[in-house]
Amino acid sequence: MPHSATELKFNIENALTRLQWLTKRTIVSIIAMWKPQFLMDVAESSLPRGSTCILKGSSKRREQHCEEYAKVVYEIQDERNFDSKDFTVVVQGFLEGAHDGIRDVNF
Numbered sequence: 001m002p003h004s005a006t007e008l009k010f011n012i013e014n015a016l017t018r019l020q021w022l023t024k025r026t027i028v029s030i031i032a033m034w035k036p037q038f039l040m041d042v043a044e045s046s047l048p049r050g051s052t053c054i055l056k057g058s059s060k061r062r063e064q065h066c067e068e069y070a071k072v073v074y075e076i077q078d079e080r081n082f083d084s085k086d087f088t089v090v091v092q093g094f095l096e097g098a099h100d101g102i103r104d105v106n107f
Contacts, residue, residue: 005068009076016082016089025086033069034094
């Protein structure tokens with residue numbers, strides 16, 4: 001069962017608090033959660049025939065969790081609670097706005 005967005009935010013903020021306390025002159029870069037469908041397609045296409053991908057499940061639910069997780073890290077950045085003279089948090093989007101090309105699955 002995946003963590004809720006609230007739990008994820010709590011855990012990230014705890015980690016950032018520790019980093020802020022332990023390190024100085026630091027920029028923490030968080031990569032936002034990206035669409036898992038890209039990975040799912042690769043995993044399914046590379047499996048031997050008759051095998052089942054262990055990541056299979058509700059794609060809508062998976063997409064929803066990923067969107068919530070991405071939203072959380074941007075909230076942390078935008079709230080600026082960890083910004084100081086010598087510490088900051090930034091989020092790097094990864095594959096945001098990317099669209100999967102049409103592929104011939106029989107290729």
